[in-house]
Amino acid sequence: MAMAGALIVFSGLVVLSAVISQLHRVLDFFDALFKRGKAGKPPVAAETTVDPAAEVSSTKSRRFPDNLDHLANQYKSISEPLGDTFPLAALYGLARKGDIPHPHLAISYLRQHRFLIPQGDGLFSWR
């Protein structure tokens, strides 16, 4: 019984993780299909001739962000009220308040590219 339960929960989450890992590809595929349909091409042709290059460029276009300096300036300006050092959660909160899109990802990038420098105790400052 325990083994069966463990297998069921594992298989359920494996399937769910497989589905969500392919979700963006499926959405890209339908986007491409929709665009071609709109352009007047027959949908059947579109299904069979998905151009791999187009798919790559579609994924590339959604890579984030294009200009890190611009992103850093945007976040620097909203972080002014926080002072020189601040926790990332506070910066995240301000970005959410300001309706800046994808704050999680943006802050990760800024940290990864050393725009945000750790100062210890969970505090960060700008480079």
Added chain:
Amino acid sequence: MDLLIQFLSNTGYYLADYRNIVMLVVGGLFLYLGTAKGYEPLLLIPIGFGVIVGNIPFFKGFGLGIYEKGSVLHYLYFGVRSGLYPSIVFLGLGAMTDFSSLLAKPRLMLLGAAAQMGIYFTLLSALALGFLPKEAASIAIIGGADGPTSIFLTARLAPHLIGPVAIAAYSYMALIPVIQPPIMRLLTTEAERKIRMTEPTREVTRRERLIFPIAAVILCCFLAPASIPLLGPLFFGNFLKECGQTERLAQTARTAIIDIATIFLGFEVGASTQGDVFLTAKSVGIFVLGAVAFSIATGSGVLFAKLMNVFSKEKINPLLGAAGVSAVPGSAREVHLMGLEADPSNYLLMHGMACNSSGVIGSAICAGILWSFMR
């Protein structure tokens, strides 16, 4: 004079026995931990006060106690017995959960699955120790480290154990900073704790976040329909949050509604721990097995992350396995702090939250599976 004597013999001072006193001390301890130490105050303070209220001795038959029909406490306890409060808590939880980090790194979901192994190991242990199958399943779910899920399943399978199971589950959630770090240290090397997680290379679109709750509720509930009362509200709450048209409802779900349910859930669970019902040998067994379940859940998550590293090019920091239990956000925070200890610039919180959210889904599925098995 007779009236005075009769009145005095009905007071709590006269009726108290040592079990009430022990439980009053336990309630006081919870209040102390929640208030002075800040350990899970939103849970421990309602529970602690409930323990005190539930252990004030009273004259049986007045319709006062939580187990006496017609009492106010009994009516409020309906939400616990029926699984109503846990479902409402899940609604609010869904409305406050951002699944973006999980959507960006779906393989972290496997760590949420691995951490559920503690549940099944404890199920076997409890059966071996002589607990009835339904009781064993209720105790085992403590390994999911999810209070509402534990209460939900116990209410269905072994309602007489709600008090000890709930108190054990919430106590271990509050004791995450004490229980998890030694296990994480024991099972990982310094070099493993320093592993940096790669950042996602693409943004998670709004459409993905919108489709996720729908796809997840269908996939998970088709597999384990008995988890509908938990996963249904969870993903509904998340859809309210993500759809962009119902911000008012999402806001209410993640503030007023979840707060109301948490207050009544905590208070009623606390009040259900009347000394004569709670202080039994079974409760001691439940606490011991609960600790085992929680420790194994932590360990199995960490070990599974190490196993994934054997087969995967992109390494995972094995500490994240410990966040596969569903104690949100306590275990993710603990993983993050331990990662910072090894490397002050290693920031694991968001990855930990991904594992945590997966753990919430995993433990709710486990509850559904166990409920189906024991019907």
